[in-house]
Amino acid sequence: MARKATRKGADKTPDIRAVAALAKVSIATVSRTINGSPVVSEKLAKRVWQAIEQLNYFPNTHARTLVSGRSRLFGIIVENITNPFFPELIQSFEEIAVANGYEILVSSSNSDPAVLTNCVRRMLERKVDGVAVLTFGEEEPVLDQLSFHDIPVVLAEFRLAEPASSTILLDYSTGIRSAVHHLATIGHSKIGFLAGPHKLHSAITRQTEFENSMRSEKLPIDKNWIIECDHTLKGGVIGFGKLQSLVGQPTAVICSNDMTAIGVLRAAYLQGLRVPQDLSVIGLDDIDFAEFTLPPLTTIRLSRADLARAAFEALRLHAENPGKSGLQREFLVSTNLVVRGSTAPPPLPN
């Protein structure tokens, strides 16, 4: 309010020159002060900071970027912002980025290669300092474009030859093995798996890990009980429907993600099946909502915060050491089983 009176059309947002003039120093000194250069004398620095405060000055990022070649912008591409897993991931990533003086550009690919390509193009235009491609297995179409421009990349479950790239490995094994073991322990042997879309590497990996775990537990794998879904709630409903139409039926279902599991919960309820008495259900992700399903979902937790932190650290490492080699890293994000209410011993055969 007081402000509005102060500001009268003509005067524009102050620039570095205005600060220099007010502090009676050169613009170079202002720049050095702002950037924390150790050479400026305390006396001048103080005058500069005072002027900055007085003018309510802040540097123009675009000018900075133009000359320094660094934008302090990271791109993050997710598969689908509408799946609760991703907002939670973005939230973490943003928090970390902002805390470290970076800004983020978010895009969802919606599983469409054309959209993905466009996302990357736009990020390139904005001169991002790095891109986290967290689409979990659809990244091919853009890898070339990205590495062609030498821009740092971090990928999930995908190794790239580029020196400015790192990868985040998801240790599905621990979580999925625990899940299968948990079910085996309480007496299940007929376990189905609702997979994610096979075009996603991660979906394949999860399924493979499930199969491996079943073998480890010496449990039979029935290929009919492995059904490809699409990681959406509706897909879970449909997938479970297919499972039900089979003659023999599993007593437990592990799902490739939580949304699918929530779909199963819903479908089971509508068919009069009680979870967990009649059917055990396990998800994967542990989205916030998993705690609140009915019954609360037993699920394999994949920490968004860990993922976000790994992605950020990887990008920062590359972005802040341009051209340096030997910086490729592999981050491991683990998974673990969270037992809640959707699993119980199988019903007694009648």
Place this chain on the structure above:
Amino acid sequence: MARKATRKGADKTPDIRAVAALAKVSIATVSRTINGSPVVSEKLAKRVWQAIEQLNYFPNTHARTLVSGRSRLFGIIVENITNPFFPELIQSFEEIAVANGYEILVSSSNSDPAVLTNCVRRMLERKVDGVAVLTFGEEEPVLDQLSFHDIPVVLAEFRLAEPASSTILLDYSTGIRSAVHHLATIGHSKIGFLAGPHKLHSAITRQTEFENSMRSEKLPIDKNWIIECDHTLKGGVIGFGKLQSLVGQPTAVICSNDMTAIGVLRAAYLQGLRVPQDLSVIGLDDIDFAEFTLPPLTTIRLSRADLARAAFEALRLHAENPGKSGLQREFLVSTNLVVRGSTAPPPLPN
């Protein structure tokens, strides 16, 4: 792959000069061509486009912004990206923005004024061409800052004197009246309301609209049945608990948003109350998930797409006509009742 071979360390991303040289024209002509200036001759334009293609050139946004003063960046600040309503909103906003050559900067305020202030500051630094503040009623702390810099703003349910601002009015009335009327029609007279946090204007408005509707329907308003929640699922659970602890109890509950309603659904279930036979529940928002709750949620739909479009159009109008007056607009986004399975006549008194 082929690319990688092509690209050898030394050569950098092409700039406008490279294009000009290859096309044998001046950089001005390249600039004009790219920006669709009608004066360039077809012949030269063609040469320029060829060169652009050949070099895989794209303009540097920061340089453009620096000289033109326009960033083609819009900021969007939401309350909490973790509430499904907002990702859906962001998705729409992004689609529209990208289709129109804009990029977006997303931030969530998390209902924290300090965070909000910081968001705005960062957006100012990035020189956004406008900001959509869709926090639904917590915007005060930043209004000053924004208008001080003459940056276009669009707000929900809040009018600003600034010429470069517009507001989106939410017509809660239609939807809420329909909801109350719907309940009244099927026989409810004891209707409770789980409100949003009172620090949000929108929450107050929704509650007021509920009270008005009750009066219109000549239904009694019991202040004990109006409980302040926080627009989260957990908040809905708690709020419903409070409602249950009262001596007289409503036969229907309208919630200030869907997450609250989902909380009620959950709490009711755990208490052995059947929805809709024992209790009718109505939400507000119609998030994607509402269709999949058990039972499917009857709710008051608030279109994210409409909201996003209004916000974008408002911002564009101001951004593309800088300094022009008479551009303030008021957009009206309507609401309407979507009847699904969570409402039914009240139980007969026994």
Place this chain on the structure above:
DNA sequence: GTGAAAGCGCTAACAA
């Protein structure tokens, strides 16, 4: 330790 000056890549005003 400080300042002058050269650009970063582009647009727009002005000349031709």
Place this chain on the structure above:
DNA sequence: TTGTTAGCGCTTTCAC
């Protein structure tokens, strides 16, 4: 119609 040129606001040599 096209080209030349002056900056946009900043960082970063290079002198002093």
